[in-house]
Amino acid sequence: MQQTQSENREINRPSSGGSGEGKPKPPRQPLSLTDLGLRVAGLAFVDGIAIWFALTLINNNNPIPAILILLVTAVINYIFLSNRLYPIRWLTPGLVLLLLMVIYPIGYNVYISLTNYSRGNALSREQVVTQLKEQTYQPANAITYSWTAYRSPDGQNYKVILVSADKSKAFIGDASGLKPTAIPATLPDTLDGYTRLTPFQAAAAGEALAKYNLKSGDLAIQFTSSTEAKEILSKYSYDAASGNLTDLETSTVYRPVRGTFTAPDGKTLTPGFVDVVGIENYTKAFTDPSITGPFIGVFIWTFIFAALTVFLTFWVGLLMALVLNDAQLPLRTMWRVILFIPYTIPGFITALIWAGLFSIGGPVGISSKSLFGEGFSWFADPNAAKTMLLFINLWLGYPYMMLICLGALQSIPTDMYEAATIDGASQFQKFWGLTLPLLLVSVGPLLIGSFAFNFNNFTIVQLVTAGGPANPTTTTPAGQTDILISYTYRLAFTSGDLAFAAAISLFIFAIIATITAFSFRFTKQLEEVLT
Amino acid sequence: MADVKVRSAPAAAKTGGATISGARRLNMVLKLVVAFFASLLALYPVVYVISASMNPTNTISDLIPANPTLANYSKLATDQNYPVLLWLFNSIKVSLLATVIGVFLTTIGAYAFSRFRFKGRRNGMLFILLIQLFPNTLALVSIYLLLLQIGDLIPWLGLNSHLGLILVYAGGSLGSGTWLMKGFFDTIPKDIDESGVVDGATGSQIFFFLLLPLLRPILAVMAILTFIGTYADFILARVLLTSKDNYTMAVGLSSLLGEGGANRASQWGLFAAGAVIGAVPVVVVFLFMQKQLVGGLTSGAVKG
Numbered sequence: 126m127q128q129t130q131s132e133n134r135e136i137n138r139p140s141s142g143g144s145g146e147g148k149p150k151p152p153r154q155p156l157s158l159t160d161l162g163l164r165v166a167g168l169a170f171v172d173g174i175a176i177w178f179a180l181t182l183i184n185n186n187n188p189i190p191a192i193l194i195l196l197v198t199a200v201i202n203y204i205f206l207s208n209r210l211y212p213i214r215w216l217t218p219g220l221v222l223l224l225l226m227v228i229y230p231i232g233y234n235v236y237i238s239l240t241n242y243s244r245g246n247a248l249s250r251e252q253v254v255t256q257l258k259e260q261t262y263q264p265a266n267a268i269t270y271s272w273t274a275y276r277s278p279d280g281q282n283y284k285v286i287l288v289s290a291d292k293s294k295a296f297i298g299d300a301s302g303l304k305p306t307a308i309p310a311t312l313p314d315t316l317d318g319y320t321r322l323t324p325f326q327a328a329a330a331g332e333a334l335a336k337y338n339l340k341s342g343d344l345a346i347q348f349t350s351s352t353e354a355k356e357i358l359s360k361y362s363y364d365a366a367s368g369n370l371t372d373l374e375t376s377t378v379y380r381p382v383r384g385t386f387t388a389p390d391g392k393t394l395t396p397g398f399v400d401v402v403g404i405e406n407y408t409k410a411f412t413d414p415s416i417t418g419p420f421i422g423v424f425i426w427t428f429i430f431a432a433l434t435v436f437l438t439f440w441v442g443l444l445m446a447l448v449l450n451d452a453q454l455p456l457r458t459m460w461r462v463i464l465f466i467p468y469t470i471p472g473f474i475t476a477l478i479w480a481g482l483f484s485i486g487g488p489v490g491i492s493s494k495s496l497f498g499e500g501f502s503w504f505a506d507p508n509a510a511k512t513m514l515l516f517i518n519l520w521l522g523y524p525y526m527m528l529i530c531l532g533a534l535q536s537i538p539t540d541m542y543e544a545a546t547i548d549g550a551s552q553f554q555k556f557w558g559l560t561l562p563l564l565l566v567s568v569g570p571l572l573i574g575s576f577a578f579n580f581n582n583f584t585i586v587q588l589v590t591a592g593g594p595a596n597p598t599t600t601t602p603a604g605q606t607d608i609l610i611s612y613t614y615r616l617a618f619t620s621g622d623l624a625f626a627a628a629i630s631l632f633i634f635a636i637i638a639t640i641t642a643f644s645f646r647f648t649k650q651l652e653e654v655l656t
Numbered sequence: 657m658a659d660v661k662v663r664s665a666p667a668a669a670k671t672g673g674a675t676i677s678g679a680r681r682l683n684m685v686l687k688l689v690v691a692f693f694a695s696l697l698a699l700y701p702v703v704y705v706i707s708a709s710m711n712p713t714n715t716i717s718d719l720i721p722a723n724p725t726l727a728n729y730s731k732l733a734t735d736q737n738y739p740v741l742l743w744l745f746n747s748i749k750v751s752l753l754a755t756v757i758g759v760f761l762t763t764i765g766a767y768a769f770s771r772f773r774f775k776g777r778r779n780g781m782l783f784i785l786l787i788q789l790f791p792n793t794l795a796l797v798s799i800y801l802l803l804l805q806i807g808d809l810i811p812w813l814g815l816n817s818h819l820g821l822i823l824v825y826a827g828g829s830l831g832s833g834t835w836l837m838k839g840f841f842d843t844i845p846k847d848i849d850e851s852g853v854v855d856g857a858t859g860s861q862i863f864f865f866l867l868l869p870l871l872r873p874i875l876a877v878m879a880i881l882t883f884i885g886t887y888a889d890f891i892l893a894r895v896l897l898t899s900k901d902n903y904t905m906a907v908g909l910s911s912l913l914g915e916g917g918a919n920r921a922s923q924w925g926l927f928a929a930g931a932v933i934g935a936v937p938v939v940v941v942f943l944f945m946q947k948q949l950v951g952g953l954t955s956g957a958v959k960g
Contacts, residue, residue: 160858160860175766178752178810181809181810182809185808185809186788187809209858212768212771212772212774212777213768213774214768215764215768215772215859215863216764216765216768216769216780218761218764219761219764219765219830219834220765222757222761222823222826222827222830223784223787223827223830223831224791224797224874225797225823225827226823226824226826226828227790227792227827227828227830227831228785228787229802230792230795230798230799230802231787231790231798233795233796233798233802234794234795234797234798235802237797237798242801256959333905335952353693358957362819393704397936444690445690445691445694448687448690448691448694449691451682451684451687454684454688454691455688460691460695462943462946463692463698463699464694464695464698465942465946466698466699466702466939466943466944467698468942469715469938469939469942469943470702470935470938471884471887471888471889471905471934471935471938472888473888473890473905473906473909473910474909474931474934474935475701477909477927477930477931478701478702478704478705478908478931480920481913481920481924481927482701482704482744484918484919485918485919486919486920487920488704488719490918502918503918504916504918505918520697520701528950532950546935552896581791581793581794583793583890583891584889584890584891584906587890587891587894587915587916588890588910588915588916589813589908589916591915591916592915592916594918610793610794610891613796613797614796614891617797617800618800618895623797626796626797627797627798630794630795630796630797631794634789634790634794637789638786638790639957640787641789648858
């Protein structure tokens with residue numbers, strides 16, 4: 126990138142007179158009605174969507190996000206109507222998207238990593254309490270009834286006659302509740318114009334009747350079969366002040382322990398809820414022996430995978446570049462196009478094709494059997510699987526290095542070589558003393574970029590081996606070829622431990638950020654762009 | 657090889673001496689051998705997949721099929737169980753919209769950073785640099801949960817929706833894109849803006865009518881590279897799209913062959929045909945625009 130001299134200059138707007146260097150410079154433009162009209166129309170559109178979205182959220186009992194959205198919208202309106210904030214207008218649309226799809230998820234990721242969010246603990250405390258309170262039990266003295274349903278002529282309403290099993294009590298129930306009645310000797314065919322239903326028809330009626338929430342005293346009536354109904358009670362009561370849940374049947378008190386209601390004897394209730402557990406997800410990677418072992422294995426392999434990939438692609442790419450850099454090579458353009466082809470194919474397709482070729486029925490798989498024995502499979506042996514991944518990644522990645530090296534080789538001034546020749550340097554000395562150091566200056570940052578990319582190269586690992594072969598010694602879903610990002614994926618979406626996965630992804634972030642910050646120290650890139 | 661001899665003869669004459677000419681010739685032969693075998697290896701899977709896609713037996717092992725047919729292609733075009741054309745359409749739709757949104761927002765953001773001096777500009781750029789270090793594949797878990805929750809309220813923006821995925825992709829391209837694009841804006845002399853100001857143009861007129869036309873070539877390259885990058889993404893599409901009809905090419909093809917495991921032969925012919933369909937558009941664009949794209953690629957990588 127050429128940096129032009131003019132870039133450090135300010136735009137001297139003739140009409141903006143007087144404002145000094147470094148201060149915000151609103152372009153004082155003539156008021157344009159089209160401009161204002163467009164802005165107002167655009168804002169009206171955005172505001173409309175925001176208000177609709179906020180109302181939807183409020184209707185679903187999510188007032189806090191709704192307020193946030195309205196606040197952001199208000200800020201947007203201010204930015205677009207204030208002339209002082211003119212430059213910010215250009216940034217706003219991007220910033221809003223960045224806020225929604227990048228910054229908020231990062232913050233949310235940090236939060237999740239501090240919780241116990243997992244498949245069994247995915248609901249909020251309120252949702253769990255509501256769910257548990259729906260559970261019921263039948264108290265010891267509960268009465269069992271036989272029931273008969275009646276349907277209104279329009280088919281919309283139902284009535285029910287309940288007769289206790291010992292024929293001592295009877296009720297008529299409808300939408301308004303239960304009313305005691307005399308015990309009928311025989312069940313009438315019609316009741317207030319409602320027709321009696323057979324037990325076969327009663328299933329549909331049972332559902333409708335359940336919605337009436339019939340109660341005898343404080344005991345609820347539950348329709349347990351097409352003929353039988355029972356008195357039941359809510360099993361749990363929740364005390365919001367202490368956060369405890371009491372089992373009314375056994376009088377056991379369950380305390381919330383790290384997202385799970387737990388009895389004194391250790392019995393727990395499912396589901397659990399999402400609770401903040403602090404840095405436990407971070408520490409358990411290093412302290413829990415069942416996790417530490419596989420985690421360290423994945424960690425080391427991630428580094429080896431990324432480093433070896435960069436090393437191999439660089440050297441093979443450089444070799445190809447040296448071959449192609451010879452102007453006298455016959456058919457040079459043809460070789461260059463052919464050698465470039467692997468890079469043009471989307472990575473997921475390459476990965477799948479090679480996975481097929483290496484598989485048991487594939488040509489590579491079949492010929493390897495004659496070489497390494499009948500039982501050999503590239504997917505069963507960890508070292509073979511790792512070699513295969515590195516080979517495929519080399520095939521995929523060397524053309525990029527080849528192109529970069531070709532460009533860099535051509536930019537090395539030829540007079541340096543002439544000087545070296547005059548000083549009597551051999552070809553070998555010229556390469557190691559001249560070509561390579563000069564090449565690394567321009568290619569170095571790209572190698573670091575390539576390292577960072579391959580550090581997170583999920584596609585190739587997932588599509589070729591899916592992390593396999595499995596590690597038999599571990600309970601966490603860490604395969605022997607898993608890298609950190611695929612381990613994260615498996616933790617989150619195979620074993621459902623989203624919180625731990627979130628913690629691992631932040632760990633990857635820390636590593637990548639360190640490496641990139643390190644690379645910035647060696648390039649002038651940062652200062653160049655910040656000017 | 658005769659060609660080599662003729663061409664290397666003057667070079668040998670210039671440096672003088674039969675030994676150097678011999679070494680030069682050996683050198684060239686070695687280079688040709690390397691180029692030849694490397695090309696063989698580069699073409700092997702490509703040729704293999706093209707031939708497998710025309711293999712009627714759906715097996716993986718023979719290089720030249722006995723009775724080549726296009727049956728696999730017609731099956732993919734018609735069989736509802738393998739909606740490869742739908743996946744291709746989904747991929748193109750998602751990548752195209754993500755690219756348009758991403759490149760547009762990147763460009764206007766970069767314009768502000770390059771052309772205006774305002775409070776918080778430097779911090780804003782450093783902040784974007786920091787954000788860019790965190791690729792959105794790392795926020796996978798929270799993006800998944802975010803779209804899951806949005807989906808409860810607005811299904812067309814939540815999980816398994818294309819719009820949700822498009823916004824995730826577009827948002828993810830903003831960080832590095834803004835830096836890159838700012839560099840491109842910096843290469844355009846500010847005299848051009850000034851001439852616009854003298855003529856009474858507003859900021860948006862300068863942007864749309866003076867600067868954008870100058871940036872058109874690099875914008876096209878950026879857009880194509882963003883498109884190809886999005887097209888090739890697997891992880892986000894895999895996590896965020898759950899129903900077969902919404903899959904992109906990457907998720908669909910992997911479901912056709914199966915993820916992981918040693919035995920991948922069951923639908924090899926169909927997969928091969930799908931792979932050809934999925935790869936051809938990108939390969940063609942790449943080969944035709946090689947020079948421009950490579951320029952963008954290397955400067956892009958340098959810039960972040």
